[in-house]
Amino acid sequence: MPAASIAPSPTIGRFPELAIGGDLNAELAALAVASGEDQRIECQHERDALESSQEREENQEISAMRKKADDAFAQSVCEGVGTIASAGGSSGFWGACGTAAAGTAKIVGAGYAGAGGTDDANAAQHRAAATNFGRISSDMQQAMNAASEFVNAATDFYRQSAATEAATRSAALHRA
Amino acid sequence: MTRSASATTTTAASLLPDAQPLSSTTLNDAMSGLYVVLSQSRQNAIVSSDQRVEENQTLREKAIADAKTAIQRQIEAQKSGGFWHDLENGAMWVAKVALAVVAVAATVVTAGAASPVLIAVALAFTAGGMIVSETKCFGDKASQWIGLGMEIVGAVLSCGAGLTTAGATAGSQLLATTGNIATVAGTSAAVVGGAAHIEGAAIAADSQRAAADIEQSTQQIERLNRLVAWVIDSAKEGDKSTQRSQESLRNAMATNDETATMAVPMTTMKG
Numbered sequence: 001m002p003a004a005s006i007a008p009s010p011t012i013g014r015f016p017e018l019a020i021g022g023d024l025n026a027e028l029a030a031l032a033v034a035s036g037e038d039q040r041i042e043c044q045h046e047r048d049a050l051e052s053s054q055e056r057e058e059n060q061e062i063s064a065m066r067k068k069a070d071d072a073f074a075q076s077v078c079e080g081v082g083t084i085a086s087a088g089g090s091s092g093f094w095g096a097c098g099t100a101a102a103g104t105a106k107i108v109g110a111g112y113a114g115a116g117g118t119d120d121a122n123a124a125q126h127r128a129a130a131t132n133f134g135r136i137s138s139d140m141q142q143a144m145n146a147a148s149e150f151v152n153a154a155t156d157f158y159r160q161s162a163a164t165e166a167a168t169r170s171a172a173l174h175r176a
Numbered sequence: 177m178t179r180s181a182s183a184t185t186t187t188a189a190s191l192l193p194d195a196q197p198l199s200s201t202t203l204n205d206a207m208s209g210l211y212v213v214l215s216q217s218r219q220n221a222i223v224s225s226d227q228r229v230e231e232n233q234t235l236r237e238k239a240i241a242d243a244k245t246a247i248q249r250q251i252e253a254q255k256s257g258g259f260w261h262d263l264e265n266g267a268m269w270v271a272k273v274a275l276a277v278v279a280v281a282a283t284v285v286t287a288g289a290a291s292p293v294l295i296a297v298a299l300a301f302t303a304g305g306m307i308v309s310e311t312k313c314f315g316d317k318a319s320q321w322i323g324l325g326m327e328i329v330g331a332v333l334s335c336g337a338g339l340t341t342a343g344a345t346a347g348s349q350l351l352a353t354t355g356n357i358a359t360v361a362g363t364s365a366a367v368v369g370g371a372a373h374i375e376g377a378a379i380a381a382d383s384q385r386a387a388a389d390i391e392q393s394t395q396q397i398e399r400l401n402r403l404v405a406w407v408i409d410s411a412k413e414g415d416k417s418t419q420r421s422q423e424s425l426r427n428a429m430a431t432n433d434e435t436a437t438m439a440v441p442m443t444t445m446k447g
Contacts, residue, residue: 062391065388069384145413162424166427
């Protein structure tokens with residue numbers, strides 16, 4: 001697996017005129033601008049991907065919350081049916097049927113109660129993941145801003161350099 | 177060839193600024209032209225950012241409206257849920273008391289006879305004990321013990337009533353009727369309680385779904401806020417960058433003009 005290069009992207013390839021221009025300051029500024037721009041774009045892509053992941057996790061959290069509501073309702077239906085069934089009596093055939101139905105409802109209700117607990121855990125897990133993605137996304141946004149600042153600094157450097165050169169030329173002209 | 181070329185021309189919206197007619201100034205001075213293009217680009221970027229912010233604002237308003245609706249739904253669910261919860265509690269309490277009455281009546285009837293007064297006292301103690309246990313009117317711990325004591329007294333009295341021989345036939349009939357009525361009442365109350373439990377659960381589930389909707393709207397609002405902040409950041413950054421470019425261009429034009437101005441007298445002198 002090839003090692004990642006520390007050097008910036010082939011700037012000269014992108015600015016071929018710099019190779020023959022001979023302006024060292026311009027070349028340096030262009031390298032810095034290209035590197036900063038690459039970093040900014042990379043951070044932006046990363047941030048967008050993280051934002052999508054965060055959105056996905058948040059949607060899954062909401063789904064888990066809704067499933068929890070459904071499971072809680074199903075559990076309560078089982079409990080209610082169990083109560084009604086057990087009211088049928090405690091002796092005789094119908095009493096036995098009622099007791100059996102109440103017991104079955106209790107077992108099924110317990111299953112839904114367990115599912116509700118799992119839903120809670122899932123929602124919490126997705127919430128935590130979404131928060132995590134959000135934090136990294138925010139970091140990426142800051143890195144993007146830093147990259148933009150770097151590009152601006154490089155541009156400022158070149159502008160000052162060009163201004164100094166122009167002033168020098170002007171002074172030379174005055175002397176001439 | 178011309179037809180073929182025109183057929184393949186793309187109709188997608190260009191990212192470049194709208195083409196401006198070339199003025200004599202633009203033709204004569206490339207740097208001025210570049211300055212005009214930069215200004216136009218800056219203006220377009222601002223307009224584009226404005227549009228994105230407005231779109232997000234519309235979505236945000238919709239999310240806020242959704243959240244308000246969900247909150248309203250949750251409040252209504254909590255209100256009606258309270259009624260069904262109270263109904264369930266009341267019905268289950270009636271069912272328990274009826275069950276106790278049935279138990280006392282059965283004990284006494286199977287024992288053979290009873291004094292109506294003694295039975296009434298036994299029932300009063302049993303039911304009173306249940307009420308004290310349920311309502312906790314003497315405090316948490318005291319109510320538990322007082323309720324238990326009253327139920328025990330009720331049970332003892334009902335056994336005593338069973339051993340009493342006086343008025344055997346009349347008492348037994350009365351007790352059997354009371355027991356039957358209590359059975360019907362208890363069953364009905366349990367059915368009502370079970371149905372109220374299901375109805376209350378449906379409302380509670382709706383309340384939970386509303387909570388999920390609120391959470392979803394909140395997340396969407398936060399997401400849109402972030403996006404708007406990023407658009408504004410990006411627009412500011414782009415604007416700053418364009419301003420820098422324009423400033424650089426202005427400086428270059430000034431230098432160019434200055435050089436040209438200085439070159440004229442030199443040329444004149446040499447000439």
